[in-house]
Amino acid sequence: MKCNAYEIFFMNFANKTKLDIIYSLREGPLSVLEIAQKIGEEQSKISHNLRKMSECRLLNVEQRGKQRIYSLNRETVIPMLELVEKHVKTCCCAGGCSKLK
Amino acid sequence: MKCNAYEIFFMNFANKTKLDIIYSLREGPLSVLEIAQKIGEEQSKISHNLRKMSECRLLNVEQRGKQRIYSLNRETVIPMLELVEKHVKTCCCAGGCSKLK
DNA sequence: AGAACATATGAATCCGTGTTCATATGAAAT
DNA sequence: ATTTCATATGAACACGGATTCATATGTTCT
Numbered sequence: 001m002k003c004n005a006y007e008i009f010f011m012n013f014a015n016k017t018k019l020d021i022i023y024s025l026r027e028g029p030l031s032v033l034e035i036a037q038k039i040g041e042e043q044s045k046i047s048h049n050l051r052k053m054s055e056c057r058l059l060n061v062e063q064r065g066k067q068r069i070y071s072l073n074r075e076t077v078i079p080m081l082e083l084v085e086k087h088v089k090t091c092c093c094a095g096g097c098s099k100l101k
Numbered sequence: 102m103k104c105n106a107y108e109i110f111f112m113n114f115a116n117k118t119k120l121d122i123i124y125s126l127r128e129g130p131l132s133v134l135e136i137a138q139k140i141g142e143e144q145s146k147i148s149h150n151l152r153k154m155s156e157c158r159l160l161n162v163e164q165r166g167k168q169r170i171y172s173l174n175r176e177t178v179i180p181m182l183e184l185v186e187k188h189v190k191t192c193c194c195a196g197g198c199s200k201l202k
Numbered sequence: 203a204g205a206a207c208a209t210a211t212g213a214a215t216c217c218g219t220g221t222t223c224a225t226a227t228g229a230a231a232t
Numbered sequence: 233a234t235t236t237c238a239t240a241t242g243a244a245c246a247c248g249g250a251t252t253c254a255t256a257t258g259t260t261c262t
Contacts, residue, residue, distance in 0.1 A: 003117075004117070004120075005189045006114075006120055006185055006189065007115055007116060007117060007120065009185050009188065009189065010111050010112075010114040010115035010185070011111075011115045011219085013107075013111040013115075014108055014111035014112045014114075014115040015108060015219085015220075016104075016105070016108055017220080017221090019105075019107055019108065031238080031239090032238070032239060032240090033237095033238070033239085042221085042222080042223095043238085043239070043240095044221085044222075044223075044224095044239090044240080044241090045220080045221060045222075046239095047239060047240055047241080048220075048221080048240085048241085049220085050239095050240095051240075051241090056192075057188070057192035063229090065229070065230070065238090066228080066229050066230060066236095066237060066238045066239080067229095067237095067238060067239080068238080068239065068240090073192070076184065076187075076188045076192070079180075079184055080181075080184055083177065083180055083181055083184070084107055084110050084111070086177075087110065087158070087177045088106045088107065088110065091157075091158035091174070091177070112249080116249085116250075118250080118251090132208080132209090133208070133209060133210090134208070134209085143251085143252080143253095144208085144209070144210095145209090145210085145211090145251085145252070145253075145254095146250080146251060146252075147209095148209060148210055148211080149210085149211085149250075149251080150250085151209095151210095152210075152211090164259090166208090166259070166260070167206095167207060167208045167209080167258080167259050167260060168207095168208060168209080168259095169208080169209065169210095203262105204261105204262090205260105205261085205262085206259100206260085206261085206262100207258105207259085207260080207261100208257105208258080208259080208260100209256105209257080209258075209259095210255100210256080210257065210258085211254105211255080211256070211257085212253105212254090212255085212256090213252100213253095213254095213255105214251105214252085214253090215250100215251085215252080215253105216249105216250085216251075216252090217248100217249095217250080217251095218247105218248095218249090218250095219246105219247095219248090219249095220245105220246090220247085220248100221244105221245085221246080221247095222243100222244085222245080222246095223242105223243095223244090223245105224241105224242090224243095225240100225241080225242080225243105226239100226240080226241065226242090227238105227239080227240070227241085228237105228238085228239075228240085229236100229237085229238080229239100230235105230236085230237080230238100231234100231235085231236080231237095232233100232234085232235080232236095
């Protein structure tokens with residue numbers, strides 16, 4: 001397919017694993033394993049997702065010994081989360097848009 | 102599946118048709134056919150997308166005669182677009198995140 | 203009521219993303 | 233150099249959203 005930058009951008013928020021990753025990093029940087037443990041998912045799954053998210057600059061990476069430390073691009077991600085949280089709270093019956101199907 | 106409100110929210114931005122719809126409505130409300138013509142897609146395709154987007158309150162609907170007039174929930178959508186545009190401009194090499202794959 | 207227009211809906215299919223599992227790469231320590 | 237730890241990568245598969253096509257619903261007008 002030929003995704004433009006905007007589609008790719010939003011795709012990096014539009015799934016549970018990626019959102020879990022974002023929230024796990026909200027309080028500060030973590031290594032891959034730390035993220036995986038924190039949200040209870042496999043390392044490989046996390047790695048694949050981290051890749052796309054940092055390709056799109058939603059995340060920053062930094063090597064520290066054997067580990068890679070990932071952190072949020074807070075300038076973009078935090079305002080984004082605030083927007084969604086506000087929207088969901090005010091527009092979506094306090095907790096859930098009607099489920100698709 | 103069991104999508105939470107946040108996933109659903111972002112899914113409603115994360116595809117070309119939906120983004121096209123959003124941009125077609127940026128300057129003002131339109132009917133279904135007007136949207137379809139403006140972006141060159143089938144009516145049915147547009148309708149399906151409009152449904153999900155308004156379920157999630159990204160769009161407002163209003164009946165006017167035979168037509169249904171759709172408009173942006175500007176309070177949420179406009180700031181969202183500004184965020185992405187800024188991000189893509191500053192972080193993604195002026196035009197494109199590295200393509201997935 | 204019937205015709206014409208506008209939109210929505212259902213079901214089937216297509217297609218792509220996300221996951222999985224196995225394995226490769228890389229980095230530090232012994 | 234080899235072992236161990238940490239992460240990335242590749243390929244195959246599965247699942248689910250998006251599209252398509254046909255048809256239903258709804259609205260207005262005559």
